[in-house]
Amino acid sequence: MSVSRPMGRAFFSLIAHCVQQAAHARGYLVWIAATNDDPSSDLELIERMHDHHVDGLLLASSPGSTIPLGKMGGIPTVAIDRPLRGAGVDFVTVDDRAAAREAVSHLLQHGYKRIAITGIDAQIGAIQERILGYQDAMRTAGLPALPYIRCDDAASAIQICKTLRTGKRPVEALFPLNGDTSVLFLEAFEELRISIPRDLAFFSYGDIPLSRAIRPRLSAVQQPIEAMAEQATLRLLKQIEQKTKPSRARIKIPASLVIRESCGCKRKGRIKTIPSM
Template structure:
């Protein structure tokens, strides 16, 4: 007597979501969407998946799957600081995309602690997550993270690469964006341009400083760096100190959003007029930049695009099985865009160079 399909499951292993995907001829993500009744799946595709589920006798059991070594339908996300608006936008985007794809998201903040980041990655590997998106604060322990990768956890780094590891990365063109910003200040006639910020060891800031140095060097100008301006008090002290210099800067390139905001407030407190007394460009656009007086010229980078590309790349890696062994890591570079407003003054270059701060 022929046994009906789906009966006698005790005589074989419980079917997995990957088996369903293989029989249906679709990706794991598509199967997950059907299971979670996601509206984005076409009726024809949904029918194929449901037929495969019935044929194999697949039953979703997350806990049992974990015990059998299967991976949870969950994405891990590690960022340095969730209070940072840039990383908050990234986290929100990833959580939304994961939900739409049938995944839960485990989001944690490392507090800029590299050792804690490593521990968090190891914990996510032990919990059999499907994949990990990581924004590192510095140089991770290569050997420990390599073991995590070899254990089967796909990792995609974004905003900063994982040096010394064969992982995919989605990055911003920080250096080119900084060069364009400084060139813009130079085109306004500025020669004494300060680079102000903090966390110069972090990859994005280090790249922006390199871009600043490159532009200054190309025009034979002396760099002026101050990389410890991480709060309002430090910004006030920097403005007070700069105003006393005989060769005071006439323009400022700020390496990040927080420093830009602190500097704007410090200039306001000290009655320093922008742009007639000092011009300013900040890396990272922000919501109030177009509406404050004067509107602030910035270098914009899209947290949403960055997070979206990183998530899509991770899903690709999750769906790939053994066929990706030995593949080269993928590096995606997204543009940084100069957004010209009024904080640098008006063109053309024939305008008189700004007076010192």
């Protein structure tokens, strides 16, 4: 069995760890390969895995990647976190839209009306779903949604902070749509001496390791990584062991909100389970 993923991200590292545990319990060895978000690498990786006669493949595809079913080489495959367009395989992911909608709704309940979203490449399916969730919440509240802002590095985060904090109507709350971007903004806040939530409320998508270590503690969407990895692995093992065909199912695992202080709340560590849409 093999797992393909973008390297260097804590989210996918944890997915790989959970997959290894679930597969090892059934006697499978897991190979991990990186596509580095390069669509051309996806097909090349699949071809190489086919040459090595792997039993099955879990694939978090690159943004914009499309792989025809005929190119899969008959390898049992399950897509995880990111859909594998054109391949006709099962897809297991977080219910990102519902999670983002609930996080933004929580910020709106505090009275914030100018809520900005930022993050990595908006071509990524999970980011698109989170943007839709943000727009759902703003529309329900009768407020205009602000444009999505891409943030690629520390310098971008600092410039975005400066831009959002100036003008006649500065942003009141910031919601980065992935964990790595949240870290970039925490560093920017430190450099610019922005105090959360006094100067800017903050909600992180992804309960990053820093969430409980810094002050104030971060409110965050807690992604069900272990449940997602286990569900994807079990679906793949069923195809391998029972020789079943993929059902082309789209399985969404509900996330949770962990409410701490960065959003403006006083109570610490409350967890709210989010129902799927």
